Every structure is written in C-alpha cells, then in structure tokens.
Amino acid sequence: MTDNSTPDRPEPVPAPPYPAAPPTAPPAPVTTADRRDRAGRRALVVLAVLALLLAGATAWWALGKDDEGGGGDPLEHVEVSGGRLTVDESDSEYCDDTDIYSYNDCDTDSDEIYTFTYEITNKGDGPANYSVIVNAFDDDGDFVGQTYVGATHLKSGRTESDKGEFSEYSTLEDDRELSDIASVKVAHAERTPLAN
Secondary structure, eight states: OOOOSSSOOOOOOOOOOOOOOOEEEEOOOOOOHHHHHHHHHHHHHHHEEEEEHHHHHHHHHHHHTTTTTTOOOGGGGGGEEEEEEEEEEEGGGGGGGSSSSHHHHHHHEEEEEEEEEEEEOOSSSSSSEEEEEEEEOOOOOOOOEEEEEEEEEEEOOOOOEEEEOOTTSSGGGOOOOGOOOOEEEEEEEEEEEEEO
C-alpha cells in the first residue's frame, strides 16, 4: 500500500556558528616598574623642553634683548674724555652777608668742580633716551664717586655732546675730595627706545 502521507523529513539542523576569533591572552598586568618607566620618560621629556626654553631665553638675553634696532651695546654709544678740576670764585662778587638770607652768603671756600666732556651717539634705528653712569677714579685706579649724564629723545644717527661734572654736592666715597679724581669712565649705559 501506498501511503499517501508525506515522508518525514529530518528537521533542519542549524549551521554551526562561525568560529570566533582565536583566543587572546589576557592583558599583562601593569607592574610598578612599568609605571616608573613611563613616569621617568615623561619627566625626561618635560626636563628637555624646559632646558630648551631656558637655553632660548638665555640666548635672547645674551644676544641683546632690545637689540632690535638698538645698535648693539649701549656702552659703545657713549664716550667720556677730558676731565679737569676747576675752581670757581665768581660767587664772591654776588654774595651778601648783610641780609637775612642764607642762600647768598659769602663762602670763605671756593667752589671746586671736576668737569669732563661726554658724547652720546644714537647708533640704533629710532629715537631713544639714554641714561649713563660715569665713575671717577683716583691715580691708583680706586673708586672715588659717580655721577649721571644722559640724553633725551636723541634721533637715530645723531650725537649729543655736553659737559658732565662732579661738584661739592656729589657723593664721594670715604670722605674723598674732588681733587682726588684723576680719571672718569663710563660704568653703565641704558638705551630706552621711543615710539616716535
């Protein structure tokens, strides 16, 4: 007999899953030595960057921080020469001890002044002010005192000449006198560039 029934088919079997990625080893634990290595490398990088910045700043300062149009070292812009002690007795003809004022009293001492000539040349690109310290020395080269000279709004390429002086109002070292001064020398010069 024939069976009119449909033969039983086997049930479909699902396909096996695709193979997963090969198994990986678990990550290695981070050790204290590894952490120290990383921290040490970071510290070296930071120190290297700081050293480069310091070297750059030092070079900028050493090569002339304001040398943009400054014409080099301001000490090279100033010259002093001459120098002599003069005695001024012209006060005696204008003095008056008979009035109540003290500013015009007759002095028994004559006024001594040590004068010298200075020259400031603006070797920069633009106008500038100059402040200069001039030191005085005796015959042995020992410091006697100092005074200040300067120039204001000196245009580029221009020179200003004038007389500087040490007078009775100058502060001298160790009760020295103006007659002790034998020579003068520029100790410090500062150039301040101006906008116009």
